[in-house]
Amino acid sequence: MPNDASLRITPQPVRRQVEERLREAIISGRFMPGDHLSDRLLCDLFGVSRGVIREAVRLLEAEGLIDVVPNRGPFVAYLSPAEASQVYEVRAVLEALAGQGFAERASEDEIAELRAVFEEIAAARPGLDRVALLGLKRRFYDVLLRGCRNAYVARMLDQVLNRNTQLRATTLSDPERLPRTVTEIRRIVEAIERRDAEGTWQACRDHVAQAARVALRILNQQASEKAEAARGRLPAPAAD
Template identity: 50%
Template sequence: MKDLSLRVEKVAAPLRQQVFERLRDAITSCRFLPGQRLIERELCELLGVSRTSVREALRQLESEGLITSVPHRGPIVATVSLEEAESIYEVRAVLEALAGRLFAERANTAQRRELDAAFEQIKIDFKRSDAQSRLSAKTHFYAILMDGSGNEILMGQLKAIQGRITLLRATSLSSPGRSQKTLKELERIMAAIDARDGNAAWKACLDHVRSAAAVAKHILAERDRSAAAAERKRKVGA
């Protein structure tokens, strides 16, 4: 393989973390597609690292719900079903709404400035065609929001489903026009936080997640319909 874009550079960050981040980005950007088998030997060649490093990263990806291990096939990229997406969005809406409320009420000056900077970066990255930059900026924004909530239990609950949230976030942001609507929804969240209005922040976060959910579920439903139609066509031609 001559594609060197996934190769890990020799920098200070732990090698395992670098490998994990490269593979996670490849999955969330759909370079590795849902259901695709991940072969360790090929990943070692793509990344330029040992099989041990790849295996450690794969275990971390599995713990975050980004891949699943299938008997006799090995690891494959996870597929989020429509039913699972509905459940995830129900939980995410409540948790992120609570995070917004707590941040508005508890965050200190430094955390508020950090969130402001993250939102400004979102505005910049959302003007680019690079889907991974938009996704990374949005993920960073929410990491700051969670930290500023000051609630470790809340952060732990969100971390447990973070991998699948990232997959769904990538799905919703892929919809034409969604980025601009997202910016308007985030502006509403920021206004509530700036006003230190916990109730308004709760409502703005809740509405934002529900809006994203509607887009993602529509895309997943269309995917399922297309797959069903293709399967019917295959059976007719068999």
């Protein structure tokens, strides 16, 4: 379990800060799927009251990041392969809309800003800290969502990306994924720089499809390994 003093909360608005810090701790992998988020743990970690913690947990449960199990409490949510596939389907459409809108409506300064963040991603090496790399991807999407000039797409995609960050962390375990990600995002940026809305739409769809392929392969493998382990723990059937 994490024990990071940087997560502790300073004054107002406390509930909002706890919500943001807890979300960050989950999507960055400080808390992993299945971890128990007890009141005592979170109160000690963030230095706030139980009521504030429970309100933040309720909000993140609504986002799908936390599961509250009756009589056991909150846990970091798992994503099954079937759930992950649905998340990627939604993300693909929303991200394509955001990319298309950005190509059509972003300012030249925003396009330059997007290019600058991409260059930082392209310069990253496979050994880069996972949290740092996810932070770069988050900055890329922050610019994309701002420049697409569609508040509804931005709001919905932002929520999907929060859920999807756990999956992005999963794909980073594939050593071949980072260079392919760079190639895919370069295609998006270059289409935007040409103001090619249709090309940006397709590049975004293709990027999400490739990410989904890697994540689902890993998740299916993990699910298979868990099933095998569970079968290994079952008692042998009684002899006739």
